[in-house]
Amino acid sequence: MYKAIIIGTGPAGLTAAIYLARANLNPLIIEGPQPGGQLTTTTEVENFPGFPDGIMGPELMDNMRKQAERFGAEFRTGWVNSVDTSKRPFTLVVEGHGELQTESLILSTGASAKYLGIPGEQENIGRGVSTCATCDGFFFRNKKIIVVGGGDSAMEEAHFLTRFASEVVLVHRRSELRASRIMQDRARNNAKITWSLNHTPLEVLAGERGVTGLKVRNNESGEDEIIATDGIFIAIGHTPNTKFLQDQLPTDEQGYLLVKPGTTETGIPGIFACGDVQDTRYKQAISAAGTGCMAALDCERYLEAAEDAAATVTA
Numbered sequence: 219m220y221k222a223i224i225i226g227t228g229p230a231g232l233t234a235a236i237y238l239a240r241a242n243l244n245p246l247i248i249e250g251p252q253p254g255g256q257l258t259t260t261t262e263v264e265n266f267p268g269f270p271d272g273i274m275g276p277e278l279m280d281n282m283r284k285q286a287e288r289f290g291a292e293f294r295t296g297w298v299n300s301v302d303t304s305k306r307p308f309t310l311v312v313e314g315h316g317e318l319q320t321e322s323l324i325l326s327t328g329a330s331a332k333y334l335g336i337p338g339e340q341e342n343i344g345r346g347v348s349t350c351a352t353c354d355g356f357f358f359r360n361k362k363i364i365v366v367g368g369g370d371s372a373m374e375e376a377h378f379l380t381r382f383a384s385e386v387v388l389v390h391r392r393s394e395l396r397a398s399r400i401m402q403d404r405a406r407n408n409a410k411i412t413w414s415l416n417h418t419p420l421e422v423l424a425g426e427r428g429v430t431g432l433k434v435r436n437n438e439s440g441e442d443e444i445i446a447t448d449g450i451f452i453a454i455g456h457t458p459n460t461k462f463l464q465d466q467l468p469t470d471e472q473g474y475l476l477v478k479p480g481t482t483e484t485g486i487p488g489i490f491a492c493g494d495v496q497d498t499r500y501k502q503a504i505s506a507a508g509t510g511c512m513a514a515l516d517c518e519r520y521l522e523a524a525e526d527a528a529a530t531v532t533a
């Protein structure tokens with residue numbers, strides 16, 4: 219049995235791992251299908267303190283992992299199929315590892331990219347539809363591509379994709395962008411980006427060799443239009459990865475885990491949440507790392523209190 223299991227290896231999970239490992243609690247960290255989390259799909263991280271010249275996302279995550287390993291954190295790769303929080307110790311069923319038991323649990327499973335839910339989208343993932351510019355941008359050298367969304371992610375992806383593409387059309391359903399001023403300005407100053415604001419995506423069009431266009435509704439004229447393209451990058455936000463918990467913990471209506479304000483405590487003592495899985499507001503690597511530290515400290519205190527209580531009963 220483990221004293222602490224951490225699910226997820228983004229900045230939150232790995233920071234929690236560093237703290238728990240340094241506290242000699244020998245945490246087990248379970249890595250999912252995207253080890254390192256969202257930062258492994260980004261390029262340069264310019265706003266993580268301590269790196270005046272920036273650092274590549276994957277390198278930053280690799281460093282965090284090595285730091286956790288240095289203090290004795292154990293890693294296993296596998297999909298967590300279920301967690302039983304109804305009795306102690308908590309039991310996890312992990313693909314390839316069977317049942318694992320733990321006294322405490324830190325949830326740092328992050329969030330996954332959202333899709334538009336329009337016809338033609340799912341069947342063309344990998345055939346021109348993508349949610350990861352850093353992963354797939356290279357395939358669109360000298361091609362015309364579309365980025366959908368009006369937030370910081372869309373601005374960032376559009377700007378990044380101009381390294382490869384001949385033209386990037388930014389399609390957004392409203393005339394106002396949600397993105398921060400600095401990100402908007404960067405995109406607006408990029409001559410390779412053209413704008414289709416106030417256009418709602420309706421359908422991904424494809425031929426035998428993949429995506430050929432995006433059907434959109436011009437919300438001003440009410441007319442449908444087709445924008446010819448070789449690739450469509452969807453950058454419309456994320457969904458928290460909490461499905462595997464099967465409603466055992468309190469969440470908001472979108473599925474983000476709820477924590478007691480100012481702590482990482484979920485509705486069940488001994489289970490803590492950190493990073494994007496509980497963050498609807500900041501969603502930054504540095505704030506995820508910060509809550510990872512908080513979760514580890516909350517977890518240490520919980521384990522200490524449980525040990526004290528057990529010692530009192532025995533005495």
Ligand code: NAP
Binds near residue numbers: 334396397
């Ligand atoms: P976001 O801020 O939630 O923006 C999502 C965008 O997608 C919105 O413009 C939204 O349109 C649009 N959208 C959502 N669902 C849609 C649908 N079904 N069809 C069409 N459009 C849809 O998400 P985000 O851009 O991923 O950013 C999330 C957080 O991460 C933010 O706090 C952001 O600041 C942060 N972030 C920061 C950086 C950075 O600083 N380098 C980079 C990326 C992200 P509406 O505007 O009409 O709702």
